[in-house]
Structure formats: structure tokens, C-alpha cells
Amino acid sequence: MPPNADPQAPDRTATARSAPWRCPKCQAPRDAFRTEAAQWTCSSCGTAYPVLLDKPFLLHPDNPIRDYFIEHIGKSAGSAPKSGKGKFKSLFPTPPQRVWTRSCLRAVTRILRENDPASSGKVVMNIGSGTDGVYQKLYAPYPDLLRVGLPLDGRIDAFGDAMDFPLQDNSVDLVLSSSVLEHIEDVERSVADQFRLLKPGGLVYAEIPFLRAWHMEPVDYQRYTWSGIEKLFARHGFETVERGICSGPFTAWALFVQDFLIGMAPGASKFPVRILASWLLHPWKFLDRLVENAPWARKVACNFYFVGRKPAKA
Ligand SMILES: [Zn+2]
Numbered sequence: 001m002p003p004n005a006d007p008q009a010p011d012r013t014a015t016a017r018s019a020p021w022r023c024p025k026c027q028a029p030r031d032a033f034r035t036e037a038a039q040w041t042c043s044s045c046g047t048a049y050p051v052l053l054d055k056p057f058l059l060h061p062d063n064p065i066r067d068y069f070i071e072h073i074g075k076s077a078g079s080a081p082k083s084g085k086g087k088f089k090s091l092f093p094t095p096p097q098r099v100w101t102r103s104c105l106r107a108v109t110r111i112l113r114e115n116d117p118a119s120s121g122k123v124v125m126n127i128g129s130g131t132d133g134v135y136q137k138l139y140a141p142y143p144d145l146l147r148v149g150l151p152l153d154g155r156i157d158a159f160g161d162a163m164d165f166p167l168q169d170n171s172v173d174l175v176l177s178s179s180v181l182e183h184i185e186d187v188e189r190s191v192a193d194q195f196r197l198l199k200p201g202g203l204v205y206a207e208i209p210f211l212r213a214w215h216m217e218p219v220d221y222q223r224y225t226w227s228g229i230e231k232l233f234a235r236h237g238f239e240t241v242e243r244g245i246c247s248g249p250f251t252a253w254a255l256f257v258q259d260f261l262i263g264m265a266p267g268a269s270k271f272p273v274r275i276l277a278s279w280l281l282h283p284w285k286f287l288d289r290l291v292e293n294a295p296w297a298r299k300v301a302c303n304f305y306f307v308g309r310k311p312a313k314a
Pocket residue numbers: 023024025026027028042043044045046047
């Protein structure tokens with residue numbers, strides 16, 4: 001167990017080993033991997049994939065982002081004690097950025113229940129670590145849910161590129177992502193790859209921002225409208241099952257005002273302004289619950305959710 005591993009977390013090794021991985025280079029299935037503590041080796045093409053923070057690093061050897069992540073993963077992980085500034089910041093927490101609509105929470109709860117990996121042997125994958133407070137709660141009953149992505153702290157089951165997932169074709173029942181697609185450089189490639197790895201009839205659930213400030217810059221590349229999201233998924237073969245507002249106009253308004261105030265505040269005052277503005281504006285976001293089904297709200301909403309299906313007969 002690495003020094004930064006969460007002692008409360010269940011042993012992920014068994015889940016990670018049994019997932020339908022494939023070799024990113026030669027696409028040989030999971031059984032081709034010889035898994036050792038320090039590396040996974042593909043017996044079909046001979047490629048060795050390092051194990052970092054106890055997780056296999058399944059990126060194609062020619063992937064241009066591979067070396068950056070190998071160098072940086074673990075450096076920012078929790079092994080280093082928090083700096084004085086970090087400790088100070090943790091004394092003044094900020095509220096969750098977004099408030100989720102009821103329809104969105106209902107949709108994701110229902111989809112997870114219908115695809116419970118424990119009861120039916122289904123494979124459910126979240127893109128990224130899913131450590132948002134809302135998702136920690138939603139995912140808690142599903143310890144076998146797989147997490148695949150490139151978070152620097154390694155809170156996933158395998159490191160994988162969202163434009164080239166290390167998973168076999170037609171092997172996953174449900175792919176979930178929340179506020180991830182805007183950070184993927186070539187989102188069309190990612191959606192195409194999600195379609196590839198889903199089983200026929202499998203579902204995709206995605207939350208994507210529409211009116212939200214540029215964030216995690218410069219790794220923030222796109223926004224989608226109500227109709228744009230449907231077209232994005234339709235271009236790659238998905239049928240629309242359901243879509244709606246995930247965080248509405250009041251969340252959009254509150255976060256814009258907050259970002260304005262923090263942006264205009266001079267240097268040292270940014271931190272107190274952030275604390276004050278985020279708490280004062282937070283209650284307004286709950287007004288979204290009153291307008292979440294109003295058609296006008298789609299024109300000025302913060303985030304949408306989209307549920308799509310890979311046709312049973314592709
Ligand atoms: Zn291989």
C-alpha cells in the first residue's frame with residue numbers, strides 16, 4: 001500500500017485485476033497481462049506498463065502525454081505534509097461549487113441501481129476519480145465501480161487516457177462522467193472510444209457545463225449547449241435516453257458573480273473574498289430546484305446531464 005493510500009478505502013486490487021482491461025498497444029485482452037507489483041507486462045506484444053501509486057499505468061508507449069504523467073504522478077499526492085498556507089486554507093472550507101437538480105440526482109441514482117456491478121456482474125466505469133462530495137455519496141454503495149483516468153493523486157483503479165481507454169470493445173455496461181468532458185482535448189475521440197467500449201445496449205451518463213467560467217486553465221477546452229450535447233453523442237452513434245439540467249441558472253449566476261468578485265479583488269484579498277462570496281452566494285443556487293423543468297432555464301443553465309444508449313443492434 002503506498003504511503004498516501006486511504007486506509008478506509010476497500011482493497012481495490014481484486015476489482016482492478018478482474019476488469020476487462022486491454023493492452024493499449026496491441027489490444028490483447030486482460031489475460032495477456034502478466035501482473036507484478038512493479039509493472040504489468042503484455043505477453044502478446046512485450047510492452048511493460050509501470051505500476052504507479054499501486055495502480056497500473058495503461059497508456060500507449062507512444063502517447064505524447066505519457067512522460068508528463070509518469071513524472072508528475074505521486075509528486076502532488078498526499079505524502080508531503082500540508083504547507084502552512086494549505087493548513088490555513090483547510091480551516092476555512094468553501095461550500096460545494098454546484099447544487100444538483102432533483103431530476104439529475106434521480107436519473108443517476110436510478111441508472112446506478114439498474115447497473116449495480118455487485119448484483120449482476122455488470123461493469124460500471126467512472127471517468128476520473130469521482131471525489132466530488134455528491135459522487136462520494138452516490139458511489140458509496142458500489143465499491144466495485146471502476147475508476148479510470150489521470151488524476152495526479154491516483155485515486156483510480158488504473159491510469160488511462162480518456163481518448164484511448166485501456167478497455168476491451170463491448171465490455172462495459174455504463175460509463176459515467178461529471179464535469180470531465182470539457183477537460184478532454186479531443187472530446188470527439190473520447191466519445192467515440194466510450195461508444196467502442198460499451199456493450200450493445202450500454203449506457204453513457206455525462207454531466208457537461210454550458211455556462212461556467214474557464215477553470216483548471218489551460219486544461220479546459222469546450223462548452224456545449226442543450227442541443228449541442230445531443231449532437232455530440234449522436235455523431236458517434238448514441239441514442240438519447242434522457243437529458244436535463246444538472247445545475248441550473250441560479251448556480252450559473254452565483255458562480256459567475258463569485259468568479260467576477262474574486263477576479264477583481266486585489267492580490268491578498270482574493271482569499272477572504274472567495275470565502276465570503278462563496279458562502280453568501282451558495283443559498284441562491286437552491287432556487288434551481290424551482291425552475292429545473294422550465295424550458296427557459298435551459299438557455300442560461302450552468303450544467304446539463306445527458307443519458308445516451310449504444311443501440312442494442314449497432
Ligand atoms: Zn500488448
